[in-house]
Amino acid sequence: xxxxxxxxxxxxxxxxxxxxxxxxxxxxxxxxxxxxxxxxxxxxxxxxxxxxxxxxxxxxxxxxxxxxxxxxxxxxxxxxxxxxxxxxxxxxxxxxxxxxxxxxxxxxxxxxxxxxxxxxxxxxxxxxxxxxxxxxxxxxxxxxxxxxxxxxxxxxxxxxxxxxxxxxxxxxxxxxxxxxxxxxxxxxxxxxxxxxxxxxxxxxxxxxxxxxxxxxxx
Amino acid sequence: xxxxxxxxxxxxxxxxxxxxxxxxxxxxxxxxxxxxxxxxxxxxxxxxxxxxxxxxxxxxxxxxxxxxxxxxxxxxxxxxxxxxxxxxxxxxxxxxxxxxxxxxxxxxxxxxxxxxxxxxxxxxxxxxxxxxxxxxxxxxxxxxxxxxxxxxxxxxxxxxxxxxxxxxxxxxxxxxxxxxxxxxxxxxxxxxxxxxxxxxxxxxxxxxxxxxxxxxxxxxxxxxxxxxxxxxxxxxxxxxxxxxxxxxxxxxxxxxxxxxxxxxxxxxxxxxxxxxxxxxxxxxxxxxxxxxxxxxxxxxxxxxxxxxxxxxxxxxxxxxxxxxxxxxxxxxxxxxxxxxxxxxxxxxxxxxxxxxxxxxxxxxxxxxxxxxxxxxxxxxxxxxxxxxxxxxxxxxxxxxxxxxxxxxxxxxxxxxxxxxxxxxxxxxxxxxxxxxxxxxxxxxxxxxxxxxxxxxxxxxxxxxxxxxxxxxxxxxxxxxxxxxxxxxxxxxxxxxxxxxxxxxxxxxxxxxxxxxxxxxxxxxxxxxxxxxxxxxxxxxxxxxxxxxxxxxxxxxxxxxxxxxxxxxxxxxxxxxxxxxxxxxxxxxxxxxxxxxxxxxxxxxxxxxxxxxxxxxxxxxxxxxxxxxxxxxxxxxxxxxxxxxxxxxxxxxxxxxxxxxxxxxxxxxxxxxxxxxxxxxxxxxxxxxxxxxxxxxxxxxxxxxxxxxxxxxxxxxxxxxxxxxxxxxxxxxxxxxx
Numbered sequence: 004x005x006x007x008x009x010x011x012x013x014x015x016x017x018x019x020x021x022x023x024x025x026x027x028x029x030x031x032x033x034x035x036x037x038x039x040x041x042x043x044x045x046x047x048x049x050x051x052x053x054x055x056x057x058x059x060x061x062x063x064x065x066x067x068x069x070x071x072x073x074x075x076x077x078x079x080x081x082x083x084x085x086x087x088x089x090x091x092x093x094x095x096x097x098x099x100x101x102x103x104x105x106x107x108x109x110x111x112x113x114x115x116x117x118x119x120x121x122x123x124x125x126x127x128x129x130x131x132x133x134x135x136x137x138x139x140x141x142x143x144x145x146x147x148x149x150x151x152x153x154x155x156x157x158x159x160x161x162x163x164x165x166x167x168x169x170x171x172x173x174x175x176x177x178x179x180x181x182x183x184x185x186x187x188x189x190x191x192x193x194x195x196x197x198x199x200x201x202x203x204x205x206x207x208x209x210x211x212x213x214x215x216x217x218x219x220x221x
Numbered sequence: 222x223x224x225x226x227x228x229x230x231x232x233x234x235x236x237x238x239x240x241x242x243x244x245x246x247x248x249x250x251x252x253x254x255x256x257x258x259x260x261x262x263x264x265x266x267x268x269x270x271x272x273x274x275x276x277x278x279x280x281x282x283x284x285x286x287x288x289x290x291x292x293x294x295x296x297x298x299x300x301x302x303x304x305x306x307x308x309x310x311x312x313x314x315x316x317x318x319x320x321x322x323x324x325x326x327x328x329x330x331x332x333x334x335x336x337x338x339x340x341x342x343x344x345x346x347x348x349x350x351x352x353x354x355x356x357x358x359x360x361x362x363x364x365x366x367x368x369x370x371x372x373x374x375x376x377x378x379x380x381x382x383x384x385x386x387x388x389x390x391x392x393x394x395x396x397x398x399x400x401x402x403x404x405x406x407x408x409x410x411x412x413x414x415x416x417x418x419x420x421x422x423x424x425x426x427x428x429x430x431x432x433x434x435x436x437x438x439x440x441x442x443x444x445x446x447x448x449x450x451x452x453x454x455x456x457x458x459x460x461x462x463x464x465x466x467x468x469x470x471x472x473x474x475x476x477x478x479x480x481x482x483x484x485x486x487x488x489x490x491x492x493x494x495x496x497x498x499x500x501x502x503x504x505x506x507x508x509x510x511x512x513x514x515x516x517x518x519x520x521x522x523x524x525x526x527x528x529x530x531x532x533x534x535x536x537x538x539x540x541x542x543x544x545x546x547x548x549x550x551x552x553x554x555x556x557x558x559x560x561x562x563x564x565x566x567x568x569x570x571x572x573x574x575x576x577x578x579x580x581x582x583x584x585x586x587x588x589x590x591x592x593x594x595x596x597x598x599x600x601x602x603x604x605x606x607x608x609x610x611x612x613x614x615x616x617x618x619x620x621x622x623x624x625x626x627x628x629x630x631x632x633x634x635x636x637x638x639x640x641x642x643x644x645x646x647x648x649x650x651x652x653x654x655x656x657x658x659x660x661x662x663x664x665x666x667x668x669x670x671x672x673x674x675x676x677x678x679x680x681x682x683x684x685x686x687x688x689x690x691x692x693x694x695x696x697x698x699x700x701x702x703x704x705x706x707x708x709x710x711x712x713x714x715x716x717x718x719x720x721x722x723x724x725x726x727x728x729x730x731x732x733x734x735x736x737x738x739x740x741x742x743x744x745x746x747x748x749x750x751x752x753x754x755x756x757x758x759x760x761x762x763x764x765x766x767x768x769x770x771x772x773x774x775x776x777x778x779x780x781x782x783x784x785x786x787x788x789x790x791x792x793x794x795x796x797x798x799x800x801x802x803x804x805x806x807x808x809x810x811x812x813x814x815x816x817x818x819x820x821x822x823x824x825x826x827x828x829x830x831x832x833x834x835x836x837x838x839x840x841x842x843x844x845x846x847x848x849x850x851x852x853x854x855x856x857x858x859x860x861x862x863x864x865x866x867x868x869x870x871x872x873x874x875x876x877x878x879x880x881x882x883x884x885x886x887x888x889x890x891x892x893x894x895x896x897x898x899x900x901x902x903x904x905x906x907x908x909x910x911x912x913x914x915x916x917x918x919x920x921x922x923x924x925x926x927x928x929x930x931x932x933x934x935x936x937x938x939x940x941x942x943x944x945x946x947x948x949x950x951x952x953x954x955x956x957x958x
Contacts, residue, residue, distance in 0.1 A: 079349050089285070090293070090348055097285035098278020100471070102424045103505045107882040110424055137278065144273035155272040158846045161854060162691030163275030164424035164471030170276050193890040196882065198422050198472055199691050200854030202893045 065131055069096060070140030078127040085111045085122035087130075088137065098138035098167040102196075109195030112168040113137050119175035121194075138167040141174050149219070150174050153212035154205070161199035169195050173209045181213060223247050227769040228779045241779035246769050252739070252746035252803055254841055257907050262704040263697070266846040270696045270710065271469070271689070280469045283428040283444040284502060291430070292321055294488050294501030295351035297341040297358050298511060299333040302367035302572035302875025303380070306331050306360060309341055314357040319350035322494050323358065326487065333362075334383055334545055335574045336876050337510025342487040344499050367572040367875035371519055371542050374569045382570040383545040394536075394563035402534035402561040406525025408601035414522070414590035415938040416921075417867030418542060419515035421579055422887055425471020426503040427512050429485035431455065435496030438462045441489070443481050444470045447727025448686045450479040452720055458489035465720040467688045474858075475578035476513050478729050483511065509880035514868065515579030516541045516548035518586035519569075524559075526598040530612040534561035535594075541568045541583070543576025551587035556623065556658050557595065557613045572875060573868075578729060580855075581661055581914035585862055585921055592657035592922030593937060596929060600643065606926065607631055607656060619812060623658050625903045626814035626836040630656060633834040633897050634816035644933020644953070649824040652831070655926025656816045659918030663839075663911030664809025665735030667802035670723030673702055673748040675796040679785035681706065681713045683744065687725035687737050688718055692913055693847030694733060698741050700844065705745035706752075707770035708784060723799075731911035735807040738843055738909045744800025751798050755790040808908030811915040812901075813837040815859065815923040818894075821932040823950055826943025828928055830860055834897035835920060838904035839912035845900060852898035852916045859920020861888040867940050886940075 064077045067087065076091045085104075088096040099122045102110035111122035114136040142148035147155065150173050160166040169192065176183070176191040183191065188209055197205070224245050231242035247255055257264060274280040307330075311323040320343060327333060327340045343354035366380040373379060403409055425444050433439035441455040441463050451465025470477070481489070488501035503512060519542070524535040532554070541548030548568045599609035607627050614620035631637075639654035640646065674682045683702045689695045699715040706713075716722060726736050752775075753765035762768050762777040769776050775787035818832040833856050842848045865886035869878040879885045921939060929935045934949030 079347075081349060086348060093287075095285070095287050096278070097281065100282075100424070101284060101502070102426070103882050105505065105881055105883070108424070138276070139278040141277070143277050144279060147273060147276065151273075151276040154276045155268055158269060158272070158850050160269070160272060160275045160691070161693075161847075161850055162424065162472045163271070163280050163469060164282065166275045167278045189890045189893065196424070196887055196889055198424055198474070198858075198887065199850075200857035201850065202857065202890055203853055203896045204850060206890075206893070 059128065063128070065128060067127065067130055067135060068133065069135045070137060076127070080126065080128055082127045083123050084113065084125045084127050084130050087127035088122065096137055096139060100164055100167060102164070109172060110165055110168040112171040112195065114171060114175050117175070117178070119172050138171050141170060148174065149215040150177065150209070150212040153208040153215065157204045157208040157211060159201055159204040159208040161201055165195060165197040165201070169197070169205055173205070173212065177209065177213055177216060181217060183213065185210070223249055225766070227767065227777055229776045230779055230781050252743040252806065254742070254806060254907055257841055260704065262700040262710065264842050264845060267696055267700055267710065267844045269693055269847060270699055270715070282425055282469045282471050283430060283442045283467065284425055284471070286430045286442045286500065288430065288432045288498045290434070291498040291500055292344040292346060292491070292495065293348045293351040294491055294499045295343045295355045296339045296484070296487065296501070296507060297343070297355045297360065298507060299336055299338040299340055301333065301362050301364050302336050302369055303365040304333050304362040305365060306333060306340060307363050308361045310359040311341065313359065314343060314354040317350060317353055317357060319346040320354040321345060321497070322491050323354060324487065324490060324494070335572050337507060337574055339483050339487070339511065342491060344491040344495060369571050369573055369870040369875050370872050371517065371540055371569050371571070373872060374571050382572055392563055392565035396536060396563045399534050399536045399561045399563035400523055403523050403525035403536060406533050407528045408598055409525045410594060410597045410601065411523045412594065412597065412937055414520040414593055416518045416586045416589060416862070417939065418517040418573065419579060419862060419866050420509055420868065420885060421472070421474040421476040421515065422885070423472030423474060423476060426505060426508040427477060427482050427484050428500070428502040429481055429488040430498065430500040431459070431485070431488040431492040432498040433459050433461070433489070433492040433496070434498065438464070440464045440466055441481065441485070442466045443485055444477060446473040446477045446688060446690060446729060447479045448688050448718055448720055449724060450727055451481060454481040454485060455489055458486060459493050467718045470688060470690060473690050473728065474580045475582065475729065478578055479727055505882070506880045509885065510877060511574050513575055513577030514544060514573070516543035516550065516576040516586070518542065518550045518590070520590040522590065522594050524594055524598060526602055528602050530602065530604050530609050532557055532559045532598065532613040535559045536563040537565070539564070539566045541566065542571060543568060544573030545570055546575030546577065548576045549583045551583040553587060553591055555587050555591040556660060557591065558615050559613070573870070580858065580917045584659060584661065584918045585859065588657060588659045588918050589921045589925060589939060592919065593925055593935070596655065596926040597935060607636060610658065619660060619810065622812040622838055622901070622904065623814060626812060626838070626901055627656065627658065629836045629899060629901065630814040630816040630834055633899060634818055634832060636816065640930050643930050650820050650822055651931045652818060652820050653927045653929065653931025654816065654818045655923045655928070655930055656814065657919035657922030657926065658812070658814045659915060661731060661811045661915035661918065662809050663731040663735055663811050663915070665732055665739060665802060665807030665909065666726065668724065668726035669737045669740035669802055671737070671740045671744040671800045672723050673744045673798045673800070675748060675752055675788060675791055677788055677791045677793055677795065679788040681708065682716065683713060683741065684716045684722040685725055685737060685741065686717065686720050686722040687733065688728055690728055692733065692851065693844055694737065696847060697734070697738060697843035701738060701741045702745040705742070705749050708773055712773065712784070731811070731914045733911070734843060735809070735909045735911045736802060739803040739806035740800045742800065742806055743803050744798055747800055748796065748798035751796055752791070755796065756787045759787060759790050806908060808840050808906055808910050811837070811839055811910050811912055813915045813919055815856065815919040817920065817923040817927040819924060819927040819931050821928060821946060823932055826946035828864055828941055828946065830864070830892070830894040830924060832895045832897070833860065833920065833923070834899060835916060836899040836901050837912050837916050838901035840904060840906040840908045840910035842900055843909065848900055848912060849898040851913050853896050855916025856896055856898070856920050857888055858917050860892065860924060863921040863924035863939055863941055865940050
């Protein structure tokens with residue numbers, strides 16, 4: 004179902020998303036509709052499960068590919084990707100932040116197989132076999148990506164807690180739309196919130212980064 | 222003596238000729254800012270030094286801290302606004318594998334007085350098991366009568382909340398006399414204005430990691446506005462010396478003003494019981510319900526003005542709604558002068574969590590009401606709203622600032638082109654403009670100790686225990702030192718956010734920069750003088766007075782050597798210099814003016830802010846780039862207050878209906894207007910003042926006034942939602958019929 008674009012459209016009201024909370028707390032084994040479960044586990048104690056093809060419960064060690072590296076991580080079926088990154092991995096990956104845990108604010112944005120998604124709204128076990136990129140994989144302080152460098156130059160941050168999510172969303176967005184108008188950019192970034200009020204400079208940074216990326220032929 | 226002569230090598234095409242040249246430099250014999258326009262680093266646009274970390278996931282916040290063996294804490298909170306707890310059964314929770322401790326917070330028989338009040342705490346090995354533990358705790362409530370709206374709380378016989386009926390102020394002034402003066406005026410406005418409870422919505426919820434392992438000390442990480450508020454509270458719980466740490470924090474806006482909070486208290490108690498580190502993080506729902514709110518307000522005004530534009534008389538009865546807290550609202554007539562004033566202020570308590578400071582506490586509410594009133598009077602006497610405001614400003618430095626800022630803002634928004642008749646035009650889209658002014662104290666106090674260390678290898682380190690809320694503290698701390706020592710930003714390292722470093726005050730009242738910057742300057746100055754003494758012999762200069770540092774060089778006596786080489790004169794242990802507050806470098810009194818242009822869709826009632834500007838003074842601005850970002854932030858929060866935000870309570874059930882971002886609406890990307898932040902360079906004061914809060918005050922009033930100019934509907938209750946516009950338009954049509 005298409006989502007109407009007008010000035011009052013808010014993220015989180017988009018239809019067609021299966022709420023994670025439906026599965027959470029119920030346990031995958033109790034969910035009756037097989038078509039929903041495209042992935043189930045092999046034996047629950049098989050270390051480093053790289054795919055899932057039977058109902059699972061309790062703790063399971065899975066393999067997640069994050070920033071071009073395979074990580075073994077122990078999770079429950081209800082563990083979100085975000086929680087797997089932040090609470091289960093050692094050392095943790097903390098760029099994606101826990102802010103609303105309810106599919107509204109975008110601070111947990113990661114890129115999965117090229118698509119920017121909310122890490123709080125997908126299960127870790129559903130991310131097996133996907134290529135996941137977090138903000139740490141986009142650049143480092145010593146080697147900033149064009150988007151990150153533009154954010155630094157334009158002061159597109161204040162407290163910084165939304166910034167990783169915005170950098171990630173902007174990076175994915177510019178890959179899909181390398182030449183956006185301001186309105187297209189606002190549409191593309193409306194899934195990310197900021198309270199300090201950095202939106203105008205985020206827009207400036209994104210448009211500046213788009214120019215740099217175009218010039219460098221990326 | 223300000224200007225002195227330094228002998229430097231004479232240069233030709235970048236090479237020394239062997240001869241001696243002289244330069245004039247300014248040195249005041251004491252830490253001083255120097256002329257405002259002559260700064261190399263301060264008062265320019267400096268990129269944030271922590272920006273590379275904040276954009277790459279390498280800035281560590283309390284939420285991100287992980288220490289060995291760390292457990293996850295979770296609260297259980299009251300589901301009722303007012304109840305007695307008849308029993309708490311923790312036995313099922315204790316049996317869950319992975320649950321390590323369960324602590325009741327309110328004992329059986331105890332009273333809870335707001336939805337969200339903490340009643341029990343759990344620590345477990347994973348966040349999921351902590352949630353299971355919390356769910357397994359069985360709390361039985363005996364529900365008691367509640368009040369959660371101001372109208373219900375003011376009814377005779379309303380249930381008593383907490384300490385009893387709200388604290389009332391006795392009126393100031395003679396109510397009868399003032400109301401008589403109002404009645405005699407050419408134009409009279411009698412109106413009620415309301416604002417709801419607002420939420421800070423810090424992206425990083427309140428969080429604490431109590432890293433205590435049963436040993437002789439502990440480190441406690443808190444998402445806080447006050448590094449030095451950590452040890453006192455934490456030590457009380459843990460019984461050992463505590464180092465408080467806040468390296469980065471994800472927003473405060475007043476809600477994280479001091480101490481370690483409820484999450485901190487219970488993270489520490491769990492850690493103490495288990496001799497194991499515990500991390501406790503408020504959920505977003507808890508953040509809305511239990512971490513403190515920005516109070517709502519109700520203003521009953523009677524005011525009169527004369528055709529010549531004089532605000533003659535104003536009677537204001539004001540209520541602050543701060544849950545179980547104080548809910549203080551700024552006094553009226555806010556920025557203006559009136560000949561006859563009666564004011565009375567009462568705090569009304571309800572069964573909701575306590576108000577806490579929220580970005581200019583009490584000011585945005587009072588300003589919205591007063592600026593709406595001023596606008597109503599201006600339109601009634603047929604005077605330009607800007608001119609009417611100017612006629613009633615105080616005849617002092619504050620008034621002067623506002624005159625200047627009203628002019629600058631009017632120019633930036635294109636005030637001369639505004640809609641001539643409110644509601645005029647064919648529609649359905651109608652544009653209009655509005656304005657408002659505000660002020661704040663700010664100012665610094667003697668509370669900071671700053672240390673600068675110069676090492677033999679030329680490295681420079683400045684340390685302060687201060688926190689950085691995203692205000693840019695780190696950047697100006699570094700810049701002040703780099704500028705004083707003639708170095709680039711990359712040649713200085715700053716470390717902040719730990720009680721291991723020098724004392725600093727908490728961030729509140731927009732006092733941090735005005736308190737800390739002078740102390741940094743003092744430390745940097747002391748470091749320069751001490752280094753000059755050591756370097757003089759290297760240059761063959763007769764005294765430290767003949768030595769100068771600039772462009773990464775030490776120069777004097779006709780010689781110039783690179784900084785690193787000069788630092789060979791520093792002893793192996795390094796050169797340490799300390800700085801403290803210098804009153805002469807700080808000041809108070811900030812003023813601002815906001816202008817807004819809106820477009821109202823008179824078919825749907827939607828209001829869209831198309832353009833917004835805010836003019837802000839602040840004395841000497843440390844960093845124009847970050848100051849502009851603060852001003853943008855203030856405008857955006859004001860926009861949110863005007864159009865979207867507000868706690869919604871169910872009066873019958875006593876519960877909050879929108880404790881989540883899907884229904885507590887924050888302004889987002891789609892709502893962004895063209896934003897014009899303007900630093901008021903007409904302010905000649907050469908002292909540091911502080912701007913974070915004043916930037917947040919007048920925007921809401923400006924938007925509300927713009928709405929009236931656009932469509933002729935005066936909405937007196939925020940948020941200005943489409944239903945209010947449509948109802949207002951219906952009333953206008955009825956009145957015409």
